[in-house]
Amino acid sequence: MSCSSSNPAEAFLPADIQDKIHNHPCYSEGAHHHYARIHVAVAPACNIQCNYCNRKYDCSNESRPGVTSERLSPEEAAKKVMFVGGEVQRLSVLGIAGPGDALANPKKTFDTFRMVREKAPDLKLCLSTNGLELPQYVDEMVKYDIDHITVTINSVDETGEIGSQIYPWIFYNNKRIYGKEAAKILLERQLEGMKKCVEKGILIKANSVLIPGINDEHLPLVAKKLKEIGVFLHNVMPIISEPEFGTKFALDGIPSATDQQQMAVQEACGMDMKLMQHCRQCRADAVGLIGEDRGQEFTKSVFSDLSFDELEIKYDLEGRKAAQAKIEEFRFFLDRANERVRKEKEDLSSDGNTILVAVTTAGEGMINQHFGSVKEFLIYEAGDKGIRFIHHRKVDVEYCAGPDGTNPLAPILDRLKDVKLILTAKIGGCPQNDLAAAGIVADQSYAFEPIEVSVLKATRKYFGYPEEMEAN
Numbered sequence: 001m002s003c004s005s006s007n008p009a010e011a012f013l014p015a016d017i018q019d020k021i022h023n024h025p026c027y028s029e030g031a032h033h034h035y036a037r038i039h040v041a042v043a044p045a046c047n048i049q050c051n052y053c054n055r056k057y058d059c060s061n062e063s064r065p066g067v068t069s070e071r072l073s074p075e076e077a078a079k080k081v082m083f084v085g086g087e088v089q090r091l092s093v094l095g096i097a098g099p100g101d102a103l104a105n106p107k108k109t110f111d112t113f114r115m116v117r118e119k120a121p122d123l124k125l126c127l128s129t130n131g132l133e134l135p136q137y138v139d140e141m142v143k144y145d146i147d148h149i150t151v152t153i154n155s156v157d158e159t160g161e162i163g164s165q166i167y168p169w170i171f172y173n174n175k176r177i178y179g180k181e182a183a184k185i186l187l188e189r190q191l192e193g194m195k196k197c198v199e200k201g202i203l204i205k206a207n208s209v210l211i212p213g214i215n216d217e218h219l220p221l222v223a224k225k226l227k228e229i230g231v232f233l234h235n236v237m238p239i240i241s242e243p244e245f246g247t248k249f250a251l252d253g254i255p256s257a258t259d260q261q262q263m264a265v266q267e268a269c270g271m272d273m274k275l276m277q278h279c280r281q282c283r284a285d286a287v288g289l290i291g292e293d294r295g296q297e298f299t300k301s302v303f304s305d306l307s308f309d310e311l312e313i314k315y316d317l318e319g320r321k322a323a324q325a326k327i328e329e330f331r332f333f334l335d336r337a338n339e340r341v342r343k344e345k346e347d348l349s350s351d352g353n354t355i356l357v358a359v360t361t362a363g364e365g366m367i368n369q370h371f372g373s374v375k376e377f378l379i380y381e382a383g384d385k386g387i388r389f390i391h392h393r394k395v396d397v398e399y400c401a402g403p404d405g406t407n408p409l410a411p412i413l414d415r416l417k418d419v420k421l422i423l424t425a426k427i428g429g430c431p432q433n434d435l436a437a438a439g440i441v442a443d444q445s446y447a448f449e450p451i452e453v454s455v456l457k458a459t460r461k462y463f464g465y466p467e468e469m470e471a472n
Contacts, residue, residue, distance in 0.1 A: 017232075020147060020203060023092045023324070024124055025289070026276065027148060027205065027233060029389060030335065032289070033365040033451075034327050035092040038084050039286045040077035041070065042108045046100035048130050048170040048186065051248040052209055052239050070285070071099070074108055076304055078115035079311055083303035084287055085120055086314035088294070089323035094120070097128040097150070103137050113144040119308065120315060124148060128207075132170060132186055134193025142200050149197060150235075152207040153190050154215055156225040160184040165214050168248075191229065198230040205233040205276060210257045210265050211249065212239070223269035235276035236269055238262045259379075259393055260418065266391070289363050334365050338452035340469070343386025354383040355420040355462065356390070357455050367446050367454055371427035372400035377416065378451070382459035385469070387452060399431060409434050416440060421462055423454055 013021075021027035025035045072080060085091045094116055096102040102109045113125055127141070128150040141149070155162040163183025170182040177185060197204055206226050208219055215222075219236060226234055238257030241250040266275055288294040303311070348354050358377035360369040376394040380387045393415050399408050409431055416422070419440055425447040432442045441462065446454035457467040 017203070020124075024148060025093065026126075026150075027203065029276075030331070030365075031092075033361075033363055034090060034289075034331055036088050036090045036288050037093040037095055037286065038081060038088075038091060039095045039097045040072055040080060040112060041099050041285045042072050042074055042077045042112050043096055043098055043102045043105035044071055044100050045104045046098075046130075047104040047132050047172065048101070048182075049168045050130075050209075051166055051168065051252075051254075052211065052241065052250075054245055054247045070300060072300070074111035074115060076300060077112045078119060079303045079306060079308070080298060080300075081116050081120055081123070082308070082311035082315045083306065084298050085123070085320065086311075086316055087298075088288065089320045090289070090327060091123070091320075092324070093124045093126060093148075095126040095128065095150075101130050101132070102127040103129045103133040106133070106137060106140070110140055110144065113146060117144055119312065120317075122317060122320060126150065128152070130186070131190035131193050132172060133189070135189060135196055138193065138196040138200055138202070141197075141202060147201065148203050148205070150205045150207055151190060151194055151231075152209070153187075153194075153222060153226075154209050154211070155183070155218060156187065156191075156222050157218065158184065158187065160187075162215055162218055163187060166209075166211065191225075194229050194231060203232045204230075205235055206231045207235045207237055208269075210236050210238050210262060212255060212257055212261060214254070216257075216261065216265055219265050220268040220272070223271070223273040227272045232274070233276050234269055234273035236262060236266050259391070259415065263390060330364070334450055337450045338365075341387050341452050341456040343388060345381070345388060348381065348386045348388065349383025350385055352383075353463065354381050355459060356380070356418055357382050357387075357421045357423060357459060358393070358416055358419045359451055359455065360422070360424040361451060365451055366448055367423050367451055368425050368448055371422070371424040371431060371442065373398050374424070377419075377422075379419070380452075380455050382455050384460050384463050384465050387455045387459070413438050413440075421458060423451075423458055 023031050023035045025032035025037055081094055096109050096112060109127060116123065125144060125146045126148040127146060131151045131153065154166050157163060160180030160183035163186060164180045167183055167186060169176050169178045170186050172185055194204055208222050210216055210219065223234055241247060241254050241256045243250050269275060285295045286293050287298055357380045359367060360371055360374040361367060361378060362369045375398060376392050378392050379390045381390055395412050395415055397408065397411060399412060422435065422440060422442045423446050424442060424444055427442050427444050435442045443458050446458060461467050
């Protein structure tokens with residue numbers, strides 16, 4: 001079966017690039033509904049300080065970069081990957097994303113990749129880095145066939161003014177460097193490293209943290225520079241800046257970025273760069289589909305006493321191939337159902353009218369989750385001619401788990417205040433009526449149907465059109 005993409009944003013890509021991203025849940029918006037990733041926390045040290053980061057904090061329910069419940073040795077990490085790969089046959093990617101910086105811990109990082117490459121040869125390998133040490137490790141990455149990386153780059157201001165507000169210091173050439181000088185060195189190393197990666201055929205996803213009042217207006221210039229270099233994908237991540245996280249920005253009163261701020265910056269950056277809009281800002285020990293985290297199921301106690309021989313049986317390479325072939329068969333027919341509805345923004349509507357639609361899903365590209373248990377919504381912009389995916393929005397508390405004595409819908413309404421339509425597998429009469437009173441239609445008539453084609457049908461119905469478009 002062909003691996004070519006039916007997503008218009010990916011279908012124009014060369015065949016070798018399509019093959020690289022096809023089952024990578026971070027690089028392909030379509031793949032994230034079907035394929036899982038694992039992050040192993042083998043890299044504790046970091047060589048820069050970010051004012052939005054506090055790696056000391058840990059909560060099993062907190063999805064935030066740098067957070068982990070336990071650190072692993074390379075051998076423990078390889079064992080974990082093999083155990084999880086046997087349990088989660090849709091696992092396709094191993095990433096090292098901290099809790100510090102992968103390339104500030106090069107021996108642990110590359111020892112892990114070496115063992116996993118030998119014992120789990122079907123996995124894609126990735127790493128995340130701030131880029132300070134990237135130039136010197138590009139050849140090592142090629143050696144282990146690491147052909148996807150993430151580089152966090154928040155400024156391309158050559159004066160160092162913006163960067164110095166984000167990074168108090170870096171540790172480079174065995175000394176700590178501060179202020180604008182530190183920001184300028186970091187930028188030079190990031191750009192040099194990314195250019196080398198592009199020359200070697202390594203796909204780059206660039207993460208930029210949206211920090212209101214500091215780099216929000218600057219990020220479109222970051223996008224322009226990324227395009228110039230040849231970066232594959234740009235991910236604009238809203239800063240998570242709650243005071244309880246103890247970051248410098250949070251304690252200084254820098255607020256978390258709102259959904260609306262993220263959408264506006266994405267719109268501006270998307271003029272130049274292909275965007276990743278389904279990021280969940282994963283923990284350093286995340287396991288499972290993007291949007292779920294099964295990390296607490298796979299602690300050291302589960303796998304550390306098993307031998308590699310036992311784990312090789314557990315991993316079951318042939319069984320994994322068969323399971324993923326079934327995923328591809330399902331995905332092929334799902335893509336065929338959805339392919340007509342995906343549009344660029346300017347082609348969504350015949351009259352310029354669009355709405356935001358929220359969807360509840362447990363994965364596999366289907367509307368298959370009860371409203372009462374939703375922890376996040378997928379958000380689409382839709383008109384009478386087509387749809388486009390915008391991003392996801394998390395909610396702090398599930399509707400059915402709301403605190404006693406409070407309105408469990410209130411925080412959900414706050415996150416969905418600009419949404420007009422919710423598609424869900426099931427919803428009770430009380431929340432449906434309360435949503436209607438707030439001007440939001442909740443529709444459960446598309447339960448267990450493909451997301452994208454259902455979003456278009458429901459939007460056409462909302463605007464008073466026939467659900468089915470006329471054939472072209």
